[in-house]
Amino acid sequence: MSTIDNLKDRTTPVFSQDDVTVIFVLGGPGAGKGTQCERLVSKYGFAHLSAGDLLRAEQNRPNSEFGSLIREHIRNGTIVPMEVTIALLESSMRTILTSSSPTNTKGKFLIDGFPRKLDQAHKFEEAVVPAKFVLFFDCPEAEMERRLMERGKTSGREDDNAESIRKRFRTFVETSMPVVEYFEGQDRVVKVDARPEPASVFETTTVELEKRLGKDF
Template sequence: MPTPRNTSKWTIIFVLGGPGAGKGTHCSRLAASYSIGHLSMGDILREEQEKPGSKWGELIRQNILEGVIGPPEMAVSLLEAAMTEQHEKEGVSVFLLDGFPRRIEHVELFESTIGPPAIVLFLDCPEDVMQDRLLKRAEMSRRVDDNIAIIRKRFKTFTQTTMPVIEHFRTQDKVVQMDATKVVDAVYRDIQVMMEEKLGNVLRIGQERDEQLD
């Protein structure tokens, strides 16, 4: 088994929650506030799908319709490439991984090739609230995964495959669970307090790096 290469250099935060829990919204705000990396597994897959000649394109297209992200080798390979690029171009060493890992197999491969997370942020939200949010988003977007049939498949996939990931990390005392039913600003404040408590020094390094570049 290969030795994790960046455990001491990169701080990794897995951000998990059902579809519509607010992962992307809060990750984007955190990334802007603290000058840290935000990588969305869903966005990475959609971008890869559109690349001419991508060996993963057709597989990703089918996986999106099924509400899954595909084999661990594909997910971890694409994610590692995106993290490395952001680190080399921007000097980022703290990463919010939005919507990853979604299966135990992803955890095993990611930790053996990249490293373990410092924190697993779980945005807890009931399905009825998430469904309402997604249907409202569907009115403004053209995402193929924002129709009711696929939304329900995604809920089922989350419960069956991603909740075991959260429970796995709960046994390691790495899960921080947030009530994601509150208004966006209230949830964000809760997350900020937690991040400052657990990763204050690491976050300040990122902010100082950006100040030096200005």
């Protein structure tokens, strides 16, 4: 993956904020990020990139040089090296921006489950494009665990079990909450209570997004 080779040394973003709008979507495991992203895609025409989905797809891709590395990190609830994740995100953004698809004509991206550490945030903004803000779905651990255990009955995901879930909670608190706090210090966080039903959460989310971006973004 040639993109990785120059990521470490790149200090100029490859995309302009004039052409590309990126919103980072964060929240603990089970906070409902994916559900809300689907609704935002439908309403506003975002392209939805899930860092976790990209990594899971890459680990299963035949002859992937990163497959076993990604699998080990996902199993342990730890964070994949940032160059791998950022390269996958950048590659997906390029594919969408250069496709002839009528969707995402304005270059609007929701990046779900990323950045999970401050160094990822800094590197993505330095090398790819600065984000507009973080959309943070705030949810208590007890509720997130209940949702994930329920999902695990049908999801087939190897990390939807009690031990992995608790590891993921610890990782989120220790590594991702500092990201939220960093962006909060720059007034670049939109925080939404993720406890209510999805329709109610979505209504709140749309109000908050339009406050930041305007109704016609």
